[in-house]
Amino acid sequence: MKKILILFAHPAFHKSLINKMLMEAIKDLDGVTVNNLYEKYPDFFIDVPVEQKLLTEHDIIIWQHPFYWYSAPAIIKEWMDLVLQHGFAYGTHGRALEGKWAMSCISTGGRKEVYSAEGKNRYTINQFLAPFIQSASLCRMENLPPFVVHGSHTLSRDDIKKFADDYRKVITMLRDNEIDSEQLNTMEYMNEIIKRDA
Amino acid sequence: MHNQEFFLNALIYLGAAVVSVPIAKKLGLGSVLGYLLAGIIIGPFVLRLVGNEAGEVMHFAEFGVVLMLFIIGLELEPKLLWKMRRSIFGLGGLQVIITAGIITGVALLLNFQLNRAVAIGLILALSSTAIVLQTLSEKGLMRNIAGRSAFSVLLFQDMAVIPILALLPIIATLGTPADLSDTSINSIGQVAQLPGWLQLLIIIGAISVLVIIGRFAARHIFRLVAETGLHEVFVALALLMVIGTALGMDAIGLSPALGTFIAGVVLADSEYRHELETTIDPFKGLLLGLFFISVGAGINFNLLIEDPWVIILFVLLLIFIKFVVLLILGRIFRLKKGFEFLFAFLLAQASEFAFVLISFSKQNKLFDEQTSGMLLLVVTLSMAISPLLLIFNDKAVSPILARWQNKLEYDDIEDEETPVILAGFGRFGLTVGRILLANGIKVTILDNNPSNVETLRKYGFKLYFGDITRPTMLEKAGIENARLLILSMAEHENALKVAEIVRKKYTHVKILARAKDIFHVFEYLNLNINKVQRENFHSAAELGNDALIELGFSKYEAYRATRTFKHHEDQVTEELYQHWLEDQGKFIQETRRFAEQVKETLQAEKNYSIHETDCAWDVDSLKDEAKKEE
Numbered sequence: 031m032k033k034i035l036i037l038f039a040h041p042a043f044h045k046s047l048i049n050k051m052l053m054e055a056i057k058d059l060d061g062v063t064v065n066n067l068y069e070k071y072p073d074f075f076i077d078v079p080v081e082q083k084l085l086t087e088h089d090i091i092i093w094q095h096p097f098y099w100y101s102a103p104a105i106i107k108e109w110m111d112l113v114l115q116h117g118f119a120y121g122t123h124g125r126a127l128e129g130k131w132a133m134s135c136i137s138t139g140g141r142k143e144v145y146s147a148e149g150k151n152r153y154t155i156n157q158f159l160a161p162f163i164q165s166a167s168l169c170r171m172e173n174l175p176p177f178v179v180h181g182s183h184t185l186s187r188d189d190i191k192k193f194a195d196d197y198r199k200v201i202t203m204l205r206d207n208e209i210d211s212e213q214l215n216t217m218e219y220m221n222e223i224i225k226r227d228a
Numbered sequence: 229m230h231n232q233e234f235f236l237n238a239l240i241y242l243g244a245a246v247v248s249v250p251i252a253k254k255l256g257l258g259s260v261l262g263y264l265l266a267g268i269i270i271g272p273f274v275l276r277l278v279g280n281e282a283g284e285v286m287h288f289a290e291f292g293v294v295l296m297l298f299i300i301g302l303e304l305e306p307k308l309l310w311k312m313r314r315s316i317f318g319l320g321g322l323q324v325i326i327t328a329g330i331i332t333g334v335a336l337l338l339n340f341q342l343n344r345a346v347a348i349g350l351i352l353a354l355s356s357t358a359i360v361l362q363t364l365s366e367k368g369l370m371r372n373i374a375g376r377s378a379f380s381v382l383l384f385q386d387m388a389v390i391p392i393l394a395l396l397p398i399i400a401t402l403g404t405p406a407d408l409s410d411t412s413i414n415s416i417g418q419v420a421q422l423p424g425w426l427q428l429l430i431i432i433g434a435i436s437v438l439v440i441i442g443r444f445a446a447r448h449i450f451r452l453v454a455e456t457g458l459h460e461v462f463v464a465l466a467l468l469m470v471i472g473t474a475l476g477m478d479a480i481g482l483s484p485a486l487g488t489f490i491a492g493v494v495l496a497d498s499e500y501r502h503e504l505e506t507t508i509d510p511f512k513g514l515l516l517g518l519f520f521i522s523v524g525a526g527i528n529f530n531l532l533i534e535d536p537w538v539i540i541l542f543v544l545l546l547i548f549i550k551f552v553v554l555l556i557l558g559r560i561f562r563l564k565k566g567f568e569f570l571f572a573f574l575l576a577q578a579s580e581f582a583f584v585l586i587s588f589s590k591q592n593k594l595f596d597e598q599t600s601g602m603l604l605l606v607v608t609l610s611m612a613i614s615p616l617l618l619i620f621n622d623k624a625v626s627p628i629l630a631r632w633q634n635k636l637e638y639d640d641i642e643d644e645e646t647p648v649i650l651a652g653f654g655r656f657g658l659t660v661g662r663i664l665l666a667n668g669i670k671v672t673i674l675d676n677n678p679s680n681v682e683t684l685r686k687y688g689f690k691l692y693f694g695d696i697t698r699p700t701m702l703e704k705a706g707i708e709n710a711r712l713l714i715l716s717m718a719e720h721e722n723a724l725k726v727a728e729i730v731r732k733k734y735t736h737v738k739i740l741a742r743a744k745d746i747f748h749v750f751e752y753l754n755l756n757i758n759k760v761q762r763e764n765f766h767s768a769a770e771l772g773n774d775a776l777i778e779l780g781f782s783k784y785e786a787y788r789a790t791r792t793f794k795h796h797e798d799q800v801t802e803e804l805y806q807h808w809l810e811d812q813g814k815f816i817q818e819t820r821r822f823a824e825q826v827k828e829t830l831q832a833e834k835n836y837s838i839h840e841t842d843c844a845w846d847v848d849s850l851k852d853e854a855k856k857e858e
Contacts, residue, residue, distance in 0.1 A: 075791045116849050 032205050033062050035088035036135075039095040039103045045097065046136045048182050048190055053094075055194035056201050063088065067105045074108050079115040082126070090131040090204055091171070093162065096182075097138035099159045100151070108157045110165060119169045131204070132166035133174035133220065134159055135197070142179045156218065174204075177220040196224045240277045241285070243515050244270045246330075259366060260359050261615035263517050267524020278525050286522035286583065292515025293358045293580060294474050295508050297386070297485045300361065300379070301492015302501050303370075309493060312380050319377060319561045320384020323575075326825040327553045328353040334545065343402040347594050350392050350602065351586060352546060354385045354579035356611050357485065358516055363574065363618060363833050368721040377558065379575045389483045389581050393588065400592040430480050435490060438473065442494030450500045451710050464572040466507045483581075503745060527608050531601055539602070542610045547617070564628045565678050573621040577614035578607040585735070587693060646670040651696040651703050651726065652717025656763055661689070661718050676717070697722045699729065707734050713857070715741040724751055731755050747803060750808045769794055 036056070040049050043066075057064050063192075065084060085091065095102045117124045136155065144150045145158075155178055156163075164172050177200055179185070179193050200220055203209050209223065217223060231549075242268035252262025277284075333350030333582040340348065360378055369375035446469075453465045470488050475489025495501060532539050551572045558568030583604065590600045650661050653675040664671050673691035675681050681693045694701045696717070707713065713730055715723040720743070727739050740759040743749045752760045769790050778784035 074789065075788075075795065077795075116853075121853055172612070 031149055032089040032131075032207055033087065034059075034062045034090045034092060034205055035084055036062065036064045036092050036094050036185060036201075037067060037106065037109065038064055039105055039106045039109075041105075043068065046116055046137075047187070048185070048193070049094070049096065051190050051194040052135070052137075052179075052197050057197040059198070059205065061205050062201060064188050066076075067109060068071075068103075071105065074105060076109055076112050078112050078115070081109065082115070082118055085113070085119075085130075085207050086126055088130070089185045090133065091127075091199075094135040095137075097136045097155075097158075099152075101161070114165065114169060125170065128170040131174055132162070132169075132171045132203075134162055134176040135178075136176055137179040137182045138218045139181065139183045139190075142178075145180075155224060171183075174214065175217045175222075193221075196221060199224050234323065241518060241521055243278075243386065244521060249517070252437045256348065259517070260520055261360050261612075264524040264612050264615075267521035268527060269524075269624040270521070272526065273527070273762045286519060287516050287525060289519035290519075290521055290584075291471075291474070292476035292512055292519045294485045294488050295470060295515060296344050296361055297359065298473075298488040298492040298519075299505055299508055300468050301489040302495075302496050304493055306493055308464070312317070312376070312383075313378055314730070315561060316384050320381040320388075323381050323489065323553060323557055324350075324353045324385060324388050326557070327529075327550055330549050330553065331546070334453050334549070339755035343399045344594060344599070347396060350382055350395070351582050351589070351603070352422060352607070353550075354388070355550070355575040356577050356579045357382045357383060358519060358580050359577060359611055359614055360574050362516055363615065368719045369570075372570075374558075374563060374574065375569040377561065377563060377571050381554075382488075386483055386486045386489070387580075389486075389585075392585065393481070396589050396594065397592050400589070400594040407656050414757050431482055434476065434480050434487075434499070438476075438487070438491055439494050442498075444490055446495060447498050447500065450498070450503075454500070454503075462503065463507050467511065468506050470508065472634030489735060495766055512605075523580070523608055523611060526604075527612065528601060528605050531605050532609075534565065537774065539609070541607055542602075542606045543613065545605060546578065546610055546614065547576045553854060567624045568626050569621055573617045573625075574612075576617055580611070582607040619774055633722055633728040646672045646706060646709075647711040649674065649707060649710050649712060650716060651713070652676075652715065652719075653684060653691055654716075654718060656718070657716035658684075660714055665689075672710075674705060675703070676719075689754035694752070702726070702730070702734075707737060710734075710737055711737050713737050715739065717742070720744045720748055722839065724748075724755075727752065727755055727757055731757070746798065746804065747808075750805050753805050754809075765797070766794070793823070 038053065040046050043049060044098055053064065056062055063084065065081075067076075093102060093106060101107075114120065115124070118126050138145075138155075140149075140151060145153065145155050147153075155176060159176060166173050166180075177197060179190075185193075200223060203223070213223065234287035245263060248266035248269070252265060253259060269275055272278070283399035325620050328346075328349035330349075330351050332345045333347035333349045336342065360382060364372075364375045364378065370379070378587050379765055449465070450462075455462050469491070473488050473491045478484045495504060514822050554572035554575050555568055558571045563571050575685060586595065586600050586603050586607070589595050590597075595603065648669060648671045650657055650664070650673045651672050653673050654660055654677065657673070657675070661671055661673055667685055673689065674694045674696050675684075675692070678693055678694045681691055684691055692705075694705070696702065696705070696715075707730065713726075715727060717723050723741060727741060730737055731738060739757045740758070741757060741761075743752060743760045743762050745762060749760050749762060752758070772793070773786050773790040776785055781789065
């Protein structure tokens with residue numbers, strides 16, 4: 031069984047039904063640790079040793095957050111700046127994260143069509159996620175495709191529920207190491223793993 | 229066997245105290261009255277368990293007053309004392325002079341010779357330090373404006389005892405000597421026989437020695453002893469110091485109480501202050517209790533039975549005169565809103581110094597047997613009545629006054645369910661309350677200062693005048709339905725008491741509290757209340773932050789430095805709390821180690837701990853690696 035760390039960031043969690051339901055769906059799973067960054071560090075004063083210890087204790091690291099300005103809320107960036115230290119996460123002697131898996135879980139208002147060369151946003155989600163993907167690579171981690179919830183403003187409660195169920199399944203599969211790595215290479219989003227099975 | 233007698237007496241006194249004080253407290257009468265009643269009960273007129281040695285016990289127990297003044301000195305830094313000079317000399321001086329004058333006049337009307345009348349006036353003008361201060365600390369009134377004023381007056385009176393002692397023999401020679409069978413005259417010390425200027429010189433010299441020792445030598449001695457780790461040696465040292473000071477002062481004719489008070493003030497800013505306080509405190513408590521018991525046991529009911537109405541009349545007259553003078557002076561010195569009544573009721577009794585002064589006057593043939601017996605009885609009864617006066621003030625006078633002066637009787641609280649009760653809406657509570665109100669949260673606000681309530685109401689705050697320490701007030705404020713109780717009042721001891729009650733009785737209510745200092749924080753932690761803020765920590769840290777910026781730190785660098793410091797402080801507090809729990813004795817050294825630790829941390833912070841947290845923004849290691857690769 032793999033241990034999963036969810037690095038969750040939403041500055042107005044109480045207003046986000048999607049993130050609340052996603053969180054509800056997974057928080058009771060064995061082997062899953064939810065690290066609610068805005069709740070833990072309301073003043074952005076991140077305790078670096080504590081965070082680094084959490085990283086070393088888990089095998090899969092997931093950044094879960096709304097897709098603000100094609101990126102993450104500010105605290106995620108602060109967390110990366112501080113916690114992914116040279117000599118710990120990267121550099122000649124920085125091998126603490128080597129071989130771990132990294133994934134993003136994102137909610138966004140835009141539909142999938144908008145995130146394409148022809149669409150309004152001109153780039154795909156995976157292109158926007160380049161800093162996360164490359165950061166993980168620099169830290170010698172393996173990248174997983176992102177889990178994405180599109181069109182968040184127009185989803186009904188039932189729609190969200192489906193996403194939440196899928197998310198739970200994905201996390202469970204990751205935890206129990208039931209994912210075929212060849213399959214991973216062919217997927218754009220992690221969501222697809224559920225649809226194919228179904 | 230002599231020892232056996234001693235232990236038997238100890239058994240009787242302690243037993244009486246253990247039985248009667250809790251009962252008196254339960255009945256809301258306060259410990260002083262409890263002790264006095266215990267004394268009366270075991271005394272020669274009820275159970276006859278103790279006899280004439282009560283007088284000796286009283287002399288011994290007067291040392292409790294000395295210890296009490298030492299502790300009060302510890303809590304008063306010299307600067308604070310300097311601030312109080314106006315009320316000490318103005319209010320205190322006027323009180324003694326005017327009261328003494330009026331009582332002298334009354335004594336003249338009762339056909340006393342002028343010199344005796346003056347002596348009576350001076351003796352009865354003093355009030356009881358023991359009773360008043362015990363009451364003040366028990367009721368948490370030390371910081372109250374009336375309490376402070378009362379304390380100032382007592383301080384002046386303590387000083388006044390010295391010239392009065394010097395005056396009495398002179399006064400005695402001015403009239404015809406009293407007719408006394410017992411003619412033994414004890415001198416109160418050789419210094420008293422020396423000329424005045426020399427006496428003054430000796431007194432100034434002695435106080436200087438005391439200050440110098442306290443300032444420069446004491447801390448080294450304390451440290452040496454504390455480092456032995458033997459708590460009892462520290463206790464011995466503390467007692468040794470107080471007794472030594474008292475004896476020394478006594479030898480030069482100064483009041484021992486005043487001497488130890490000065491010693492206390494000198495040590496007020498030493499790092500061993502708290503240890504000294506907690507060490508001396510139990511001795512003080514026991515001795516004071518013993519003192520009150522012996523006062524109770526010493527009441528001469530024979531005299532009272534012989535002439536009950538005259539005695540009662542005198543007692544009431546004495547209290548009346550003192551009360552009126554105090555009330556008027558209180559008004560002149562700007563005590564308002566019922567505080568002047570509290571102040572006057574507090575100090576309306578005669579002093580335990582009167583016992584000493586009366587017997588001293590008797591030795592100087594100023595009073596005959598009859599007069600001194602009567603005076604002693606009046607003094608004792610006035611002391612016995614004084615706790616009742618305060619109860620009278622609490623229950624009758626102050627509610628009526630409040631209604632009459634401000635139409636602000638403890639308010640009836642409207643029956644509405646609010647999730648938060650905020651107790652104390654002064655400088656601290658105001659901020660807490662504003663944050664809650666600004667976020668649309670309903671708050672029941674209580675404050676026990678009528679003028680505060682009046683002012684804030686003008687600004688549209690909905691707050692109630694009331695005393696949260698009353699159990700009924702808690703209920704009225706809706707504690708049953710509340711989620712939070714915020715104790716933001718300045719009366720820290722009272723706040724702790726409320727916290728304790730609520731913890732036990734209303735387990736569903738979460739308590740948040742304002743703490744005076746770190747030790748106060750520990751008291752709360754001990755009650756399992758961990759949402760506690762020291763009243764000045766964060767603002768002080770912010771000011772430190774501003775100072776860093778002024779010194780050239782970038783604002784963010786300063787912010788990180790301050791935040792790191794706060795973070796560190798949390799850990800240190802937790803660590804110190806564990807030590808505090810484990811062993812009070814060890815804590816002596818721990819406080820010292822803490823002082824050193826703070827020093828080290830502060831020095832290390834700039835180079836070490838801040839950069840430890842922030843080395844993500846520090847590119848040195850990256851540069852090194854880049855150079856190696858080239």
